[in-house]
Amino acid sequence: MEIVGTGFLARNLRPLADSYPDTVALAAGVSWASGTSAADFAREAELLRRTARRCAAEGLRLMFFSTAATGMYGLAEGPGREDGPVTPCTPYGAHKLALEGLLRDTGADHLILRLGHLVGPDQPEHQLLPTLLRQLREGTIRIQRGAARDLIDVTDVVTVVDRLLALDLRAETVNVASGAAIPVEEIVDHLQHSLGLAAERVYQYAGRQHDISIEKLRALVPQVERMGFGPDYYRRILDNFTAGTGTRV
Known part of the structure; x- marks a missing residue:
């Protein structure tokens, strides 16, 4: 598998690099749900367009990482589903949904994965868990009242990606998350x-x-039943994350 990108997700996908030679994983682009400029969005769109055209010409499958987070499903009635209508509620969500449409229009074989909030060692400082830890250390933590986040360990994501690619899926969109929305206050607790x-x-x-x-x-992917997804899943991955940061009292 060819991995496009060098960031957090791309690094974690490296164990799959010698598998699935017909697949290109586009693990580059915008990973910041707030404060992102139109120029950043445009660069990601151009990268996707260029990569999809190459995949179409060479008969490759393109795996694109979208979002299942608040920006995509925040206005959904009931759980956000891949087969239902989507009304994004942030510029980031609207951008990712537009890129999904762009990819479909290119005609390239593709698999779209809508991700929850990834958690793992060495993730970017602007993402949720590093931000919360930094604020805790500084003594003041800012919380959006009533907000909740679906956290998923990046190693579990890689396992799921492996299983999905092995199914040889084409023209499919799949949510990859734990299925449990955890109030941010409980994460902080x-x-x-x-x-x-x-x-x-x-x-x-x-x-x-x-x-x-x-x-x-x-x-x-029936194997997800063994990953412990559910209302208490987040506790284990938070403990793993903090252990990996070397945080001390």
Whole structure:
């Protein structure tokens, strides 16, 4: 598998590099759901367009990583599903949905994976878990009131990707998440308890809470039943993450 990109997800996909020679994994582009410029969006769109054209010409399958996060499904009634209508509620969500359409229009064989919030060692500092840890250490943590996030370990994502690619899926969209929306306050509670860190909580504007449907994922990859997905899954991956950061009280 050819991996396009050098960032967090791309690095974690490297164990699959010698498998699936007919597949290109586009693991590059915008990974910041807020504060992203139109220029960043345009660069990612051009990269996708160029890569998809090459895949179409060479008979390759393109795996594109979209989002199942709030920006995509935050306005959904009930769990966000791959086969239902989607009304993005952020520029980032609208951008990712537009890229999905762009990819389909190129005619390239493709697999679209809508990801939850990835967690793992050495992830970018602007993402959720590094941000929360940094704020905890600084003594003041900012929380969107009512917000919730579906966290999934990046190693579990790689396992799921491996299984999905082995099915030789084409023209499919699949949510890859744990299926459990965890209130951000509970995530902070667990981090504080585990690390013994005290911080003042500053509540900001109300966030959104939504569930991500993983019904399709469970049907395609029965092995996810052994990954422990559910309401307590986040505790293990938070503990793994903090252990990997070397955080000390």
